[in-house]
Amino acid sequence: MIVARITTLALSLLICAFQVDGKLRRFPDGFSFGVATASYQIEGGWNASDKSESIWDTFTHNSNYKILDGSSGDVACDSYHLYKRDVEMVAELGVDFYRFSMSWSRLMPDGYELSKDGVKYYNDLINELLKHKIQPVVTLFHWDLPQWLQQLGGWSNSLTAKHFQRYARSAFELFGDRVKMWLTVNEPQVFCLHGYGKGLKAPGLDMNGFAEYLCGHTMLKAHAKVYHLYDQVFKKKQKGRVGLTLNASWQQASSNSSNDREAAQRVLEFELGWFANPIFSKCGDYPKIMKDRILWKSQEQGYTESRLPIFTKEELEEIKGSYDFFGLNHYTTRMVKEKSNKSVASKPSFSNDVEVDDYFESDWKESASVWLRVVPWGFQKLLNWIKDSYDNPEVIIFENGFSDREGIDDVDRVQYYRDYLNYLLDAIDDGCNVSAYTAWSLMDNFEWNKGYSERFGLYYVDYNSTIKKRTPKASAHYFKNIVKTKSIEKI
Ligand code: GAL
Numbered sequence: 001m002i003v004a005r006i007t008t009l010a011l012s013l014l015i016c017a018f019q020v021d022g023k024l025r026r027f028p029d030g031f032s033f034g035v036a037t038a039s040y041q042i043e044g045g046w047n048a049s050d051k052s053e054s055i056w057d058t059f060t061h062n063s064n065y066k067i068l069d070g071s072s073g074d075v076a077c078d079s080y081h082l083y084k085r086d087v088e089m090v091a092e093l094g095v096d097f098y099r100f101s102m103s104w105s106r107l108m109p110d111g112y113e114l115s116k117d118g119v120k121y122y123n124d125l126i127n128e129l130l131k132h133k134i135q136p137v138v139t140l141f142h143w144d145l146p147q148w149l150q151q152l153g154g155w156s157n158s159l160t161a162k163h164f165q166r167y168a169r170s171a172f173e174l175f176g177d178r179v180k181m182w183l184t185v186n187e188p189q190v191f192c193l194h195g196y197g198k199g200l201k202a203p204g205l206d207m208n209g210f211a212e213y214l215c216g217h218t219m220l221k222a223h224a225k226v227y228h229l230y231d232q233v234f235k236k237k238q239k240g241r242v243g244l245t246l247n248a249s250w251q252q253a254s255s256n257s258s259n260d261r262e263a264a265q266r267v268l269e270f271e272l273g274w275f276a277n278p279i280f281s282k283c284g285d286y287p288k289i290m291k292d293r294i295l296w297k298s299q300e301q302g303y304t305e306s307r308l309p310i311f312t313k314e315e316l317e318e319i320k321g322s323y324d325f326f327g328l329n330h331y332t333t334r335m336v337k338e339k340s341n342k343s344v345a346s347k348p349s350f351s352n353d354v355e356v357d358d359y360f361e362s363d364w365k366e367s368a369s370v371w372l373r374v375v376p377w378g379f380q381k382l383l384n385w386i387k388d389s390y391d392n393p394e395v396i397i398f399e400n401g402f403s404d405r406e407g408i409d410d411v412d413r414v415q416y417y418r419d420y421l422n423y424l425l426d427a428i429d430d431g432c433n434v435s436a437y438t439a440w441s442l443m444d445n446f447e448w449n450k451g452y453s454e455r456f457g458l459y460y461v462d463y464n465s466t467i468k469k470r471t472p473k474a475s476a477h478y479f480k481n482i483v484k485t486k487s488i489e490k491i
Helices: 002-017 055-061 079-093 116-131 147-151 160-175 188-197 211-238 258-280 288-300 313-319 350-354 377-389 411-429 474-485
Strands: 024-026 032-036 097-101 135-141 181-186 241-247 250-253 326-329 333-338 356-359 395-399 434-440 459-461 470-472 487-489
Touching: 032 474, 055 147, 079 116, 079 470, 079 474, 097 181, 097 434, 116 135, 116 160, 135 160, 160 181, 160 211, 181 188, 181 211, 188 211, 188 241, 188 258, 211 241, 211 258, 211 313, 241 258, 241 395, 250 258, 250 377, 258 288, 258 313, 258 333, 258 350, 258 356, 258 377, 288 350, 326 377, 333 377, 377 411, 411 434, 411 474, 411 487, 474 487
Parallel strands: 032 097, 032 434, 097 135, 135 181, 181 241, 241 326, 250 333, 326 395, 395 434
Antiparallel strands: 024 487, 333 356, 459 470
16 A cells, blocks of 8 residues: 555656646647557457457467567457556546557458457447547458458469458448447558568568568558548448548658668658559559669569559559548657668569668667667658648557656656657647657557567556556556646646
């Protein structure tokens, strides 16, 4: 009891320490806040009831693939059983919405028939959220593809778009009376590159320079089909919105030379433009630089056609404009310079297609993740780049957050949120049309290849306790205060 009181006192002092003397900046009227998770990372219940295996079940159960701590999402945060506690936490934070994903193989184990228990689970979760006046935001695909679909080629098989449409239709029919915001896919670039190109994530395919482009091609078509399905069949009655969320780091040119600036621009086009250009640009299609380079390299490598597939005219039209908002996941920044010794690699790869040198500045603060350094000003630059490249769309931040290996006194995460949110407000001052912000993540969870070794949560999860005890960290108190006051101290 005494210990608990001391800890609470310490936490409030810590939060106050970030607020002394600070001039407050307000978020615009109507700006909303949320927190996010994803099915495989929190649910557990991997074989509950009639759920079929997903590619992440297969991947983590196969010892050829490496999860740093040898773990899996078999139990994770056990949200399959503890969802009421999750909703309670979301309510404690006072946020407007909760972004979670549906597990395709839980809802539709064989891709055709619905699972009674799967439907019940998501109905219960949604109803519990609404009971607390929290809006559900649903991601249909956050990386856990049914394994049987993978056996048919997964996202490299264009027919997967049809299956995805069937699954999405069911989700709209079942839950669309209560869910008003849908994300078709989460971070297609990371999923395709790591899962089909580099073999680092499920399904573990190592077909660099080929399969990631096939995967992305199908996903773009699948996204557009689902967008139009909703638009034509459900929107009038359900009045919801559909989009997707794309990952992007800011790429900072290491010098003012035109070579380095072009190199940084090239990475932005290959990372974000790959998916954003076909959907959000006026002309549609992949960025020109991507099409030109991959064709040229493919020819040099002796292929008769480009390794980057080509859309038909109809497909281009279907994809272009298939959005109600621009979803963005952002964490960090990299320095980029033109590669010193450029060459066409005999073995194709995505990184040889982009071909730059990149690095972090040594004084950028580290996190627990090798890829994540704290560079808050990059957020403002990226948002401005999106404004200028895609005609200032409405942007919704669906992920932003920091990893550590700490307990509940997560000072660095508090600082990360304070600084990133300040630069987000600067971007709004610049005229960027950002309407909402989502913190990743509600609680610590299964961090893909890093297992449970990296923590991103506002709530600490004690994985050793049978009830997967969740405890608010300092950052949870801090975030709650931002949400409540709709303001933050100026840095
Ligand atoms: C994103 C991903 C999330 C989460 C986060 C932190 O790429 O969508 O699932 O893991 O990164 O690494």
